[in-house]
Amino acid sequence: MRQSLDDRVKELETVAAEVKPLQGIIPICSYCKNIRNDENFWVQVEEYITHHSKALFSHGICPKCYENVIAELDSLELN
Numbered sequence: 001m002r003q004s005l006d007d008r009v010k011e012l013e014t015v016a017a018e019v020k021p022l023q024g025i026i027p028i029c030s031y032c033k034n035i036r037n038d039e040n041f042w043v044q045v046e047e048y049i050t051h052h053s054k055a056l057f058s059h060g061i062c063p064k065c066y067e068n069v070i071a072e073l074d075s076l077e078l079n
Helices: 003-017 044-051 063-078
Strands: none
Touching: none
16 A cells, blocks of 8 residues: 555656646737747747647637538528
8 A cells, every 4th residue: 555655656746747837927819819939929829838838739619619610601602
């Protein structure tokens, strides 16, 4: 039991050491949601977070956006 607890503590310490927290003020465009990076260039939020953490992104479409896209496509078909 003691060995497994020690192993778990070591595992948690390793994981904690790998965490790279985002902190401070992040300049983000209120329209397109791009973020100004340290080199003063505007990049997509996914690129910024991936560069500053170990997070990865997969993309999908939420139900609200799906409905908006379908409505937009339907209006194009009528024209």
